[in-house]
Amino acid sequence: MDSLESVAQQTGIAGVLWQELAVIPTQGGPVLHLLRSEYPLMPFTKGFGEIYFSEVLEDQIKAWKCHRSQTQLFAVPVGLLKVVLFDARQDSPSAGQVQEFLLGRPKHYGLLKIPPRIWYGFTALGGNALLCNCADLPHDPTESERRALDDPFIPYRFPIKPASSPRPDQ
């Protein structure tokens, strides 16, 4: 294990952790680590949950979602994703806090751990992005909630990019 992968760092919102992942240059294109048993953020210590991808098209926004019991582990192997978290846990030391993260290579390739009861949303910057989500519990539609992008409950607004206007006649 690369030594950078042995440490999980606190971020700001309680329980939101960050672990860097190695990107290894090889002939033909790099190898990108994702999950190994010995990682501090390994989510499958009590059994396998689920892994899926969410592709986010350029400037599109997917928000807001919150899980009651599932922990999410985000990694972004392709593109650049802005992830926004909101701590709505009244019993949390960081209750009410909003936090932004940029995920993507080369500087921000790693695992972002989002504990239950944190609201999250994300958008792809400068092109499409691929999010890989390793969840510690199998998919269960009854344990997640959604809110609209402009729900006043969440004190954050994603900038909405206006549709490009037609070129004026010359």
Next chain:
Amino acid sequence: MDSLESVAQQTGIAGVLWQELAVIPTQGGPVLHLLRSEYPLMPFTKGFGEIYFSEVLEDQIKAWKCHRSQTQLFAVPVGLLKVVLFDARQDSPSAGQVQEFLLGRPKHYGLLKIPPRIWYGFTALGGNALLCNCADLPHDPTESERRALDDPFIPYRFPIKPASSPRPDQ
């Protein structure tokens, strides 16, 4: 589980199996399934192995490699990958057989199971591709072998794209 994900199909080389994966259109970009416990090709029934990505740059070739004991599970969420397998197992009903697969959306998104002792190589067609490899055992450099692209042991040649020639002066 989508019903298409409940079936693993034989391909041609003994033990090489294919399971389709669902791609679910959603606002902002599709969700792509990768791994769930109940999948017929689930690799982590005896404990977690490793998951990593291999990015393959356009027209680049990564070949040849063979594992003695590890089983590989390939999925390609981004781009189009040509994967070539060679069965060098003398005790196999398909000994000596070469097989080509195209992996990538929209038609070929799924899991390709490559058992131990199969040689494999791949190349990215028409752009960069991202391979996600779910291996049933943790990384162990002593249990894999490599051969050069033109090793006569393997009866397959990847086409080498010539470097683009400079434009003639006008």
